[in-house]
Amino acid sequence: MTARDDQIRRVLAELDAHIAEVEASVTVLKALLADDEAPGDEGPE
Amino acid sequence: MARELRNAAKGSGEDVAAHHGLVKMIPQWERGNRAPRERYRLLYLKIFKDALGDMSHSMGLATDLAIRLAEVRSRAGSLPGSGEIRALEASALAQPRKAMTPAQIRALAAEAITQLHKVADRIAELSALLADDAAGEGKP
Numbered sequence: 692m693t694a695r696d697d698q699i700r701r702v703l704a705e706l707d708a709h710i711a712e713v714e715a716s717v718t719v720l721k722a723l724l725a726d727d728e729a730p731g732d733e734g735p736e
Numbered sequence: 737m738a739r740e741l742r743n744a745a746k747g748s749g750e751d752v753a754a755h756h757g758l759v760k761m762i763p764q765w766e767r768g769n770r771a772p773r774e775r776y777r778l779l780y781l782k783i784f785k786d787a788l789g790d791m792s793h794s795m796g797l798a799t800d801l802a803i804r805l806a807e808v809r810s811r812a813g814s815l816p817g818s819g820e821i822r823a824l825e826a827s828a829l830a831q832p833r834k835a836m837t838p839a840q841i842r843a844l845a846a847e848a849i850t851q852l853h854k855v856a857d858r859i860a861e862l863s864a865l866l867a868d869d870a871a872g873e874g875k876p
Contacts, residue, residue, distance in 0.1 A: 695865065696797065696801065698865060699801060699805075699862065699865050699866070700801070700804075702858055702861050702862050702865065703801075703804055703805065703808055703862065705854075705858050706808050706812065706855060706858040706859065706862065707808055707811075709851045709852075709854040709855045709858060710808065710811050710812055710815065710851075710855055712847070712848070712851040713815050713816075713848050713851045713852050713855060714811075714815070716821075716844050716845070716847055716848035716851070717815075717816055717821065717824065717848055719836075719844060720821070720824040720825065720828055720841070720844060720845065720848070721824065723828045723833055723835060723836065723841070724824065724827050724828060726833075726835070727831070
């Protein structure tokens, strides 16, 4: 494996971690909004 | 080739002709004037088998890298932009939440945008590395 391959793998690993962070934060934000859309227990019958 | 044969012979304990003898015999084998003896054929096999083994290992690593690259690029491509994250933040802040305070929501959105910038930076770094590779391949 060349030094360049190592460098590419390192950047890929960092990229992977940053993407996972964004995905996790967006998932939480979307989950908050999904709570609004979910049918509530307290609604009129 | 003579050096390769001698090295392969050294590794397997085979006895081969002296260097100048090999240098004389190899062109005759290559032209088909003479057939190499079995021990030389076996040494040739060993040399090319090792070379192919190295090549297939390198190809495996390159394939693995290409698959990971495609995977990460596809995930990066499906991420929302910072505008979309701001819109999600605004919607989440539009009414009080039991699960999170407004400060936590703002911090979460800000962190997502920070990470998004880091994604862009890493993609730029990766593109530069791959462009160097492509330029290197084009060189004679």
